[in-house]
Amino acid sequence: MTEQRSEQRTSQPAPAPVPVVIGRRPEPVHTVAVYAFEGMAPFELGVVVEVFALARPELAGLLAAPWYGLKVCAERPGRPLGAVGGFSLTAHHGLDELAAADTVIVTGVANPFSGEVPADLVTALRTAHERGARIVSICSGAFALAAAGLLDGREATTHWRYAELLQQRHPTVRVNPDVLYVDGGDLLTSAGSAAGIDLCLHLIRRDHGARVANTVARRFVVPPHRDGGQAQFIEAAVAPVEQEDDGIAQSMQWALDHLGTPLTISLLARAARMSDRSYLRHFTARNGTSPMRWVITQRIAASLPLLESLDGTVEEIAAAVGFESAATYRHHFGRTMRTSPTAYRRSFGRGVA
Template identity: 90%
Template sequence: MTEQSGSRSVPVVIGQRPEPVHTVAVYAFEGMAPFELGVVVEVFALARPELAGLLAAPWYGLKVCADRPGQPLGAVGGFFLTAQHGLDELAAADTVIVVGVANAFTAEVSPGLIAALRTAHERGARIVSICSGAFALAAAGLLDGKEATTHWRYADLLQQRHPAVRVNPDVLYVDHGDLLTSAGSAAGIDLCLHLVRTDHGAKVANTVARRFVVPPHRDGGQAQFIQAAVPPVEAAEDGVARSMQWALDHLAAPLSVTLLARAARMSDRSYLRHFTARNGTSPMRWVITQRIAASLPLLEALDGTVEEIAAAVGFESAATYRHHFGRTMRTSPTAYRRSFGSGAA
């Protein structure tokens, strides 16, 4: 059965959905840790009935690729997985994700993977790394002259081995549009959700995050390593949490460190120290991130002008809002609205 589309015949198979418009390929290899691969599979391959009515385009199609498809690959934990697809399909994908290398402390990266990454990049594909996967992108020469990140444990080694790369060990992920790198493990979740947000908008990304049971958005510039990752339950720390909730309830109002410290019942100096230890970022940078996040559904709903939205989420001017929006989202509010506003194709 066919449908006519101009002069082109389009095959239609009853009971099957059309091929997804965006293919994601992830690289699997011998000795890989399964967590990062599982994150990619969870985000891009899982059936998502919760997104019914929210998507303007089909969901992704995922292909797990390896140097030798069909050959069992041993994974950390004592089990095997088998990839159905080869590197030719990885090179042809729209988004290519490398979740690691077998051993970051050796210089060995699959020559086939390097060639496939270069081919994909030359085609205009989006190339992504999680954790030690940045070593593969660097070995392919894709990160030369660019800022990139990896797991903090490997940052010095990546810089030594690839001096042309500007390694930033202090962030969750770095987005250059066609090249994205992230820190280890959970930062891969942040980066994958960032990709979904970029492709489908904040409402879809937030829905995926809700099913994942993770925060919907952590700014890529947030520190990847926080000394007090699990802070003790103390009155001071409870005060920080209380101040953060108070700030979320008053985003439209003028906010300052002094006001937040007052909500936490702490001195400014003590509050700054406790907040940074708890969250890996400064109070006001966190506030800016929350204001940007709060503005996204307003832009998508076509609810008000950019100037009105800026005021509604607490920015002192539209110019200030545009500046911070551009730094955070790598686009303008108007361009974001054009891509993800209600009715956008």
């Protein structure tokens, strides 16, 4: 495209983001701004667009506030940006609007190994952070946050391939290469690619609660919360699909229907019509975790809406989702959610100021 055409595009007025208002209050709309750049990988950007810009009629009646408004921002708005895969896209908003957003997301940097982060992006991130915006990175986007000095003295993560490099280049950052994401309150970082989905769902969970996050995850056709860290995906072989997998799926659905009852490997294997040993082997190969660890994760997920509703004590909720005691529930909740059931209820309980 010629320079003349580019200038013509730049002179056109930038369209405002169109929020999807489903809840009871028309205002305010929480603005999410995502950084687009030359040479970007489209997957991470697509995740952000899918989560925060897609119309969501499935949330009708579930939201107490309107859905997000999304702005795709670039250093030179209106000019085509080449993406991996041989196509281009055009961002209509500049970094001044990124700096003014409520949540700022950086999905990556052009080349983590070069150490170059655009000065204008660094300035915009610092400005956004100083005015109280929530700053988020996906994959190599952590290098931009670190270059802006936002991660100094903080825990952060990035794709396992870049973790050592991030630590060497920014020694004051506490790089955790083993987790899918790190929630530092005002600063959140995630591991590579699909971990961006986990973090975006976590943001929804923080903003709108577990029921809304679970509904969005269902439309995404992904679990609302994945247990474990990114280490399980390093050099992992793709398990072949076998006939027994149908039994595995049936057993998982059966378990979800019986979370409040005692569950054992033998019961799950019987639901899958398999021997205990064969079931354990095939389940782990398919899901990357053991059956009972998966059950614990599902029980934690099932307890979140109960905590938010403010109905029942922690002891009653623990029993309702199948934990043998409140102490066991608190232990597994802390390992999975990195907080306590009581603290979660304080933050996300409906009607809690």
